[in-house]
Amino acid sequence: MFDTLRTQFRSLAPAVDFCALRIVDESSEQIMVRQNLLQPLTTSIDRGAMVTIMHRGGYGYAATSDLTVAGLKDAIARAQAWAVASAGRSVIDYSTIAMPRPTGRYASPVRANAPEASRKDLIALLMRESAACQIDARIVDWSASIGTMSTRQLYLTADGGDLEQQFSFVIPNLSVTANQGADTQTRTLGGQYNGYCRQGGLEVLNDAGFYGSGARIAAQAIELLNAPNCPTGSMDLLLMPGQMMLQIHESIGHPLELDRILGDERNFAGTSFVTLDMFGHFQYGSPLLNVTHDPSRGEQFASYGWDDDGQPAEKAYVIRAGVLERPLGGAISQARAGVEGVANARACSWNRAPIDRMANLNIEPGSSSLEAMIGSVERGVLMDTNVSWSIDDSRNKFQFGCESGRLIEDGQLKGVVKNPNYRGISESFWRSLKAVGDASTVDVMGTPFCGKGEPSQVIRVGHASPACLFANVDVFGGQD
Structure with a gap:
């Protein structure tokens, strides 16, 4: 054919x-x-x-x-x-x-x-x-x-x-x-x-x-x-890859999509707290935060050789040492905005035009073992696997819930807690990142269900991430 x-x-x-x-x-x-x-x-x-x-x-x-x-x-x-x-x-x-x-x-x-x-x-x-x-x-x-x-x-x-x-x-x-x-x-x-x-x-x-x-x-x-509810208060938060996937997706991926920054998505999926003048100097997260757009990583869900406008895929840093470097924008959006982006013009099928979509958006591993991160926590919660999410239309204020949690007390992993939730604001949350797990903590995740665009497009996305530790996060549980 x-x-x-x-x-x-x-x-x-x-x-x-x-x-x-x-x-x-x-x-x-x-x-x-x-x-x-x-x-x-x-x-x-x-x-x-x-x-x-x-x-x-x-x-x-x-x-x-x-x-x-x-x-x-x-x-x-x-x-x-x-x-x-x-x-x-x-x-x-x-x-x-x-x-x-x-x-x-x-x-x-x-x-x-x-x-x-x-x-x-x-x-x-x-x-x-x-x-x-x-x-x-x-x-x-x-x-x-x-x-x-x-x-x-x-x-x-x-x-x-x-x-x-x-x-x-x-x-x-x-x-x-x-x-x-x-x-x-x-x-x-x-x-x-x-x-x-x-x-x-x-x-x-x-x-x-x-x-x-x-x-x-x-x-x-x-x-x-059989578990008690998650405690409430400001404490350290250790997120496993099953939750980091959602955190990356909602509070880094969507706000960095260039067509959203240019206002194209305002009517449907919202805008972004990110503006064009932030690229090259804005401190998006702590110096430990390194985020790459990498469609060349073959086993991930959104890998490809070229995007749907024919741009060759390559690994590119969008955030390096916490500093915002480039948006997630394909050839057409790059020309409109006058900034360098990535090969991410993607369509969900033959009957949709390519728009700016995150593909494989990953956090690069750091140097901390899971044991070392747990050992550094005096009081906190480990959370894994997203179950609920809410984020405003500029992708700034958010509230996320997980399926499962574990208490961490005096450097020791304790019992399971249910209904663990946390909330924050994107830039202050990422700036609170105080440890990034090494390669042994990385898992390759993704979702087939990322929606955006008018008419709607539901597309495949990949997220590989290590476990990450955040300081002084607003944590809360269910009702007893």
């Missing part, structure tokens, strides 16, 4: 300043067992193309699921009409933007020794983990699921650009809910947002700790029922 479309597109492309075709061919399957019952399998196939045209300063695009010659002709005509109509009326003269004409290939890494499993094998695995959840009569709901997805993407420009990228995704999850009287507690494998989603093959299941997770997660849910 791709070879045919290459030939057809180049024969149909009009004489304009820039013309590109992005084709997406995606298939997915979701297998779930709930309370030992196999749920209806969900499968989908999604295939289509987006035409982008820039001409005489105007910009237009059009999508189609009709990949015949007639369908491509129609999409090209519509995109060209929009480019003509917008010329001289846009926020920027698009003729000033040098769009890439890239060539190359990219594929998700799959380990040579990755296990193979049929659909029957995966159902049997889910049945075993589901059955293993039933360790106590107080377990009232439980489920286990595995999602797989395969995506092929072709990006062509009329004047020679030719990119082909192939992605393989695995999304495991397991959830157990326990109840006793008026108290209900849920524990999950990686959070309700499918935190252990990664690129690769079925080796992802082993990396995520899926095997044996049924009994383990169920035991943690029962443990929460």
